[in-house]
Amino acid sequence: MxxxxxxxxxxxxxxxxxxxxxxxxxxxxxxxxxxxxxxxxxxxxxxxxxxxxxxxxxxxRPDLKRGNFGEDEEDLIIKLHALLGNRWSLIAGRLPGRTDNEVKNYWNTHLKRKLAQMGIDPNNHRLGLTHSSKSSFVSNSHSYNKAVNSEADNFPVLNSTSVPERNTSCSLPDLNLDLTIGLPESMGKNSGGSPVLNFVHVAGEL
DNA sequence: AAGTGGCACAACCGCTCGGTA
DNA sequence: TTACCGAGCGGTTGTGCCACT
Structure with missing residues (x-):
């Protein structure tokens, strides 16, 4: 011990x-x-x-941005969670002024429920249209689609070794993304502190 | 006004990882 | 090579607040 x-x-x-x-x-x-x-x-x-x-x-910490998460931050969290899973520190690293604990709490209290209501399994970001949420998903899924699939046009491929395993059998495209994670320190130097995600489309079978 | 249930968030716990002797 | 130690991470719990009855 x-x-x-x-x-x-x-x-x-x-x-x-x-x-x-x-x-x-x-x-x-x-x-x-x-x-x-x-x-x-x-x-x-x-x-x-x-x-x-x-x-x-x-x-x-003086650089903490307290208060509600913006819609863009929400989208980013959803997106990053789809890519990285519960790696809160990595996710928080992309959100200037936010902490892993804050992101984790926000996910658990807001976003998880939000996705569930949309008929999306928050654990694997796959559609689970087996229940009544089917129709509501159609109307509510806009923000999710916006979040997860906004990158879909260039279908990023994650080239990270730390990607959670996913099976490939669902209606959502596999998020094979190459995510270039910049150092959080360098984030602060970004103009306006806006999060920067570098999705790189690595040729792949999609 | 008091009771209660749910929510949000701060904080703790236990584990893993990386550095080092 | 291995054991130890400090730091960091993610899961979970505790608690205060607020809305509702």
Missing amino acids: RKPCCEKKDTNKGAWSKQEDQKLIDYIKKHGEGCWRSLPEAAGLLRCGKSCRLRWVNYL
């Missing part, structure tokens, strides 16, 4: 107080992100390093 990531005794759990937040912000402003394990003690926090990292990454 491994040792716990940090000594659990004498550490706070649960919601962060304003004072704790401020200590963490002050420390990181001063010293930057670094060794999370030793950070809590150095910053005078009774938290484990993991907890500090999570708090910073998901909530305190």
Whole structure:
């Protein structure tokens, strides 16, 4: 059995107080992100390093864009989820100002249901037209089609080794995509911080 | 006004991965 | 080569808020 990531005794759990937040912000402003394990003690926090990292990454980071997801962001998430599966950090990497946790939560609470209502299996992005959603799909599937199939014209092919396996038996085209993932850091330098997806059509049997 | 059920999101837990000694 | 350690990731849980009855 491994040792716990940090000594659990004498550490706070649960919601962060304003004072704790401020200590963490002050420390990181001063010293930057670094060794999370030793950070809590150095910053005078009774938290484990993991907890500090999570708090910073998901909530305190100054570049976070808080608030509702836009329609373009929704589309992008759907698209990326179809390509990458539950790789939230990768997906979040394409959405400037969004965190993996945020994207994951949004997926689980909004998009999953939305796709289900459209008769689309949110796990594999395939049509499941076996029930009454069939007709509603016709009317509601617009945004999904827009999201997943907007790239369909050039039918991108994913050339990644980390693509979730898919079978090929459904009505949705196989999303064989070559997705060039840019570094998140470079994202920030993009004008306006708009997400950049580089779909490359790799010749393939489609 | 009080109770309750659902939703949204913050936070935790356990696992994996990559670096290093 | 292998074991250890820190960091990161994804799944899950906890909790506060809000709408509805």
